[in-house]
Amino acid sequence: MTALVIDNLSHGFGARQALSQVNLSVEPGSFTVLLGPNGAGKTTLVSLVTGLYNAQQGDIRIFDHSIRRNPLPALASLGVVFQMPTLDLDMSVEQNMAYHGSLHGLSRREANERAGEELDRLGVGDRSRDKVRSLSGGMRRRVEIARALLHRPKFLIVDEATAGLDVAGRQLLLKHVRSLCSEGLSVLWATHMLEEVDPADQLFVLHKGQVRWAGQARELASGRTLEAAFLNLTGHAS
Structure with a gap:
């Protein structure tokens, strides 16, 4: 059973469209990276998956439980580390x-x-x-x-947890959370830091509220650096 399925998800704040027709999935026991520059919509997506907001369009299912129709068992499966300390x-x-x-x-x-x-x-x-x-x-x-x-929990969501930490601190957290996947935990790791992506990770690149690429990280890099590929996708390549 898939840990997370996001189907045609859209959400806005007034005239600003934060997410537009996002489709995304996280497989059981996998470490999946949601990579995007600041303002891409990562935190909005996390807020929708964790039930802080109600999605205006689309469906979110956690281990086949819809957040909209059956929120209690869906949210009971979650562990969350938000971007802002709590x-x-x-x-x-x-x-x-x-x-x-x-x-x-x-x-x-x-x-x-x-x-x-x-x-x-x-x-x-x-x-x-x-x-x-x-x-x-x-x-x-x-x-x-x-x-x-x-x-x-069976599914852990981490939103920019390493922002502001030194290199050693980032590596320690990443190593620990990755090791938990071998114990069966599913992880969605949201970050803007390219150095936190491993070539074997399942990767979704989010930019301006849309998924611009989905697949294994090494496939995105394919013949060039991950940084160059990412910059090309997000419109900042020279």
Whole structure:
């Protein structure tokens, strides 16, 4: 069963058309990249898939559950890391994790056990009692990844999670999330950074609200650099 199917999706804000007839799919256990320059419509698409907005046209299905017709089981399968940080800065890491767990019906004990496991895997387990405000930007992002995985979703959506991080921080998050695909997790990774794309990734290039290319990343590059191919698609090639 396909993790995500977006069918003929369009959405606008007043006179501005943010997305136009977008078609996209994510296969189970795959790492799929949604690549586009700033303003391409990536965050709008993530907001529609996660139920923050209601799509004006088209259908979104998560593991065959329509967001429009059957939202609860669709959204229950999701873990999300939004572009804007959403941790409570004045709560500790473990309090943030416990609160998220309670929203998903986990007992305090179960939430604490799972939180310990996920935080340890991301190298921040020793900061669980610290207030989020005291953490660096990279550590906060690791906590957000751990929190998104707390309820053991089948599908993870990550929107520009590495923006503002140094190279080492970006590589750590990417390596960890990619490794989760081998455990069966499906991932949609939205980014504007070409260096985060691997040749084997399934790739969708979004520009001005439209999918300009879909396929394996190495096929887009084919005989030239990925950067040159991307610039050509988005109209900025020299």
